[in-house]
Amino acid sequence: MRPFDFYAPATVVEALELMHQHKENVAVIAGGTDLVLELNERKANPAVVIDLKKLKELDYIRVEEGVVRIGALTTHAAIAADRQIEKYVRVLHEACRQVGSPQIRNLGTIGGNLAQSSVAGDGLAACVTLDADVTLRSVRGERRMKLDEFLAGEGATRRNILAADELLTEVSFALPDIRHTATAFYKLAKRKSLAISVIGGGMVATVDDNGICTYARMRAGALGRYPMPFPTCEAHLVGKKLTYATMLETLPIMHDQVLEANKSRPWSVFYKKESVQGVFKKVFADVLHQLGLEEVQE
Amino acid sequence: MNKITVHCTVNHKPVSVEIEPNKRLLDMLRVNLGLTSVKEGCSEGECGACTVIYNGEPVTSCCILAGQAEGADIITLEGVSVDGKPDVVQQAFIESGAIQCGFCIPGMILTAEALLMKNPHPTMEQIKEAMSGNLCRCTGYKKIEEAVALAASRM
Ligand SMILES: Cc1cc2nc3c(=O)[nH]c(=O)nc-3n(C[C@H](O)[C@H](O)[C@H](O)COP(=O)(O)OP(=O)(O)OC[C@H]3O[C@@H](n4cnc5c(N)ncnc54)[C@H](O)[C@@H]3O)c2cc1C
Ligand code: FES
Ligand code: FES
Numbered sequence: 001m002r003p004f005d006f007y008a009p010a011t012v013v014e015a016l017e018l019m020h021q022h023k024e025n026v027a028v029i030a031g032g033t034d035l036v037l038e039l040n041e042r043k044a045n046p047a048v049v050i051d052l053k054k055l056k057e058l059d060y061i062r063v064e065e066g067v068v069r070i071g072a073l074t075t076h077a078a079i080a081a082d083r084q085i086e087k088y089v090r091v092l093h094e095a096c097r098q099v100g101s102p103q104i105r106n107l108g109t110i111g112g113n114l115a116q117s118s119v120a121g122d123g124l125a126a127c128v129t130l131d132a133d134v135t136l137r138s139v140r141g142e143r144r145m146k147l148d149e150f151l152a153g154e155g156a157t158r159r160n161i162l163a164a165d166e167l168l169t170e171v172s173f174a175l176p177d178i179r180h181t182a183t184a185f186y187k188l189a190k191r192k193s194l195a196i197s198v199i200g201g202g203m204v205a206t207v208d209d210n211g212i213c214t215y216a217r218m219r220a221g222a223l224g225r226y227p228m229p230f231p232t233c234e235a236h237l238v239g240k241k242l243t244y245a246t247m248l249e250t251l252p253i254m255h256d257q258v259l260e261a262n263k264s265r266p267w268s269v270f271y272k273k274e275s276v277q278g279v280f281k282k283v284f285a286d287v288l289h290q291l292g293l294e295e296v297q298e
Numbered sequence: 299m300n301k302i303t304v305h306c307t308v309n310h311k312p313v314s315v316e317i318e319p320n321k322r323l324l325d326m327l328r329v330n331l332g333l334t335s336v337k338e339g340c341s342e343g344e345c346g347a348c349t350v351i352y353n354g355e356p357v358t359s360c361c362i363l364a365g366q367a368e369g370a371d372i373i374t375l376e377g378v379s380v381d382g383k384p385d386v387v388q389q390a391f392i393e394s395g396a397i398q399c400g401f402c403i404p405g406m407i408l409t410a411e412a413l414l415m416k417n418p419h420p421t422m423e424q425i426k427e428a429m430s431g432n433l434c435r436c437t438g439y440k441k442i443e444e445a446v447a448l449a450a451s452r453m
Contacts, residue, residue, distance in 0.1 A: 054368075103356050103357050
């Protein structure tokens, strides 16, 4: 590790001032499960490191007026253990429950996962599936945007829109109404734990009282730079009765889309175009089970 | 680079350590405090050999900067034994024949201790899940899981 100065501010305001003051070459650290490894391997060489772990004000899970708000410093372990998230937001529960190992989940934070914007980020894939908003703060003030917009932006690291002196403080999304909406996540990985996702697939589906699909959103992580959307598959489902058979009809569309998107990397597409379908079969079965529409036997 | 002073509790005693900020908790424990039971395996969060109990939870000390440990309560294997004698978990590992080369064992024992502190009567499934972040190249895990179950039966 190259030398750096270290600060551990006690408040967000103090952290933002320090970040601004050192914005030429600063890194913030939360759980450290990405950053400490990068420092150790000299892939990251900041002059100043600012610890966020003392910012207890960013460690919370709150449900207010139908909106779920999760502070950036909340760990994967805390999200996985939260009863409301487990019951109402399966996609996020499942994603956080399966990150790395117990030790990594005790350290790693949802804010770190979103800010890292890794191809294989499971929290990221789940939050994008939920069409979540992120709140960013700097000395210039606060801005809020969709995660899609956050990821499309070119900020300090080019991985997302974050400026060098900007903190991600919160991720938020509408609390699903589980009588009509189900969310699910399935991760294909090489080992049971520690495995970085090979593919992590997420879905949100809403049906009306007659079981007709009124909304569908499907995303898969680790297929491209950012969680991949499947708009044609979603459009195929909306307006139809949600059944396993109808859902299976989207798989050829998905196959072709993954093939097309990964044309330049034929070695990876060979299995990915097949395995993405296996992942979504599991997701579909879980969604139908949660909505009480169909029990799929495999 | 300005040195920092880290104040924390290690094995039930308050300590303060003057250290360069570009050191990990793993380095601070091994080099500055001489607690060499904390092993460095992969250096990237994968193997669990560097596991310590940190504010009651098992974490990999290779992923934490020393400065982040300010105010933390840390337990290493050295803080587990009672009056120099093996505690329940250590005794169960010995009796179960769960130790071969031993490199992974400090991390294994601390992960098991953290599990049993929270959940003194875990199921085999819960034991497997809790131990899944600790890799062992020798034993094949079965005897380690049995050792944790044996310790639990004596809690
Ligand atoms: C063994 C191992 C297994 C893993 N397995 C998985 C896995 O299965 N799935 C998965 O998704 N990830 C996995 N990871 C990656 C990592 O654990 C997660 O991405 C984690 O959520 C990162 O969070 P952190 O708090 O540790 O981030 P840090 O390492 O502290 O920070 C990561 C990056 O985000 C920035 N940052 C952190 N917080 C903020 C903030 N609030 N505002 C702005 N910037 C911020 C930092 O500057 C840094 O660039 C694994 C890592 C390891 C070591
Ligand atoms: S040395 Fe820390 S997990 Fe391997
Ligand atoms: S006993 Fe040798 S690595 Fe576990």
